[in-house]
Amino acid sequence: MSRTSLSQCAGNGNDFKECVACEKKAGWAAVFANLFLALFKAFIGYVSGSKAILGDALFSFKDFIAALVVVIGIKVSGKPADEQHPYGHGKVEYIALFLISAGLIISTIFLFIHSIVDILHSFKGYGSAPKLIAVWAALISVIANFKLSEYLRCVGDKLHSPSMLANARHNHSDAISSIMVAVAVLGARFLGLLFLDPLVALIEAVCLMGMSSDMLRESLKGLFDSALPAKTVEQIESIVRLVPGVRKVSKVVARQLGQGLSIDLTIKIDHALSHQEAYLIVMHVKESIQEALGNNTIVNVIFEPYVP
Numbered sequence: 001m002s003r004t005s006l007s008q009c010a011g012n013g014n015d016f017k018e019c020v021a022c023e024k025k026a027g028w029a030a031v032f033a034n035l036f037l038a039l040f041k042a043f044i045g046y047v048s049g050s051k052a053i054l055g056d057a058l059f060s061f062k063d064f065i066a067a068l069v070v071v072i073g074i075k076v077s078g079k080p081a082d083e084q085h086p087y088g089h090g091k092v093e094y095i096a097l098f099l100i101s102a103g104l105i106i107s108t109i110f111l112f113i114h115s116i117v118d119i120l121h122s123f124k125g126y127g128s129a130p131k132l133i134a135v136w137a138a139l140i141s142v143i144a145n146f147k148l149s150e151y152l153r154c155v156g157d158k159l160h161s162p163s164m165l166a167n168a169r170h171n172h173s174d175a176i177s178s179i180m181v182a183v184a185v186l187g188a189r190f191l192g193l194l195f196l197d198p199l200v201a202l203i204e205a206v207c208l209m210g211m212s213s214d215m216l217r218e219s220l221k222g223l224f225d226s227a228l229p230a231k232t233v234e235q236i237e238s239i240v241r242l243v244p245g246v247r248k249v250s251k252v253v254a255r256q257l258g259q260g261l262s263i264d265l266t267i268k269i270d271h272a273l274s275h276q277e278a279y280l281i282v283m284h285v286k287e288s289i290q291e292a293l294g295n296n297t298i299v300n301v302i303f304e305p306y307v308p
Helices: 013-048 052-079 091-123 133-159 162-191 195-222 228-240 275-293
Strands: 245-256 259-268 296-306
Touching: 013 052, 013 133, 013 162, 052 091, 052 133, 052 162, 052 195, 091 162, 091 195, 133 162, 162 195, 228 245, 228 259, 228 275, 245 296, 259 275, 275 296
Parallel strands: 259 296
Antiparallel strands: 245 259
């Protein structure tokens, strides 16, 4: 699906289903693309003797695992609500994001330690300069990761998928690290700076630690039902106030729920209205919010009599 067609997903139900189908395709595209990049860079790293690109291959393999977890999470979180799960299965994505980020932090610690050891060894004269084929492999990785990151971010933005957006960030950071790999190989090859290979791995470890920590905080917010930003709550209140018959918005409780939102509202309507009239106002409120925020928004409305 192109970026233009994705922008139309908020229109009607059929468009939304098409966008969800695109997300599934994007998930599998990330799985296979990252697996290919991991195997490709691992082979080139072995042939060229570049430690940096071997580390880059491990990052792509990490993205392969992350993308696979996301695909599984999307399949489960996309299931409709049932008696055991009345609010759906949206938190599965946050569980997946938590597992990914925790695994990244652990892996980064090991990478950080081994990078320091390799830098010390390089100053003692151990090792040799990598072959130039590693530079070409790094450039291919840059292009592939930037393209994949752009695609995944497009899908993730439209469906508000935290895991898909996390994968987009992974591939974007991998593209940056591949640029650094190319610089390290050239520096080691032509300037004799053998420490550049493990130095790149050390820089990657520090950057990855920060990104993993942000992902961990985001997953915990979703798991503990953190409130949506104040601007989003204000937007919801504005939408509800425009519905004919709504005299006051007493309470708004909104939280992220997987790809969608969960909103609990308390509104006040004229006490003289019949139950049927009140029901129509409530349905109008729900439809207005879902039209503005997406069909995967769960809206619960309680109405109370308004007495001037």
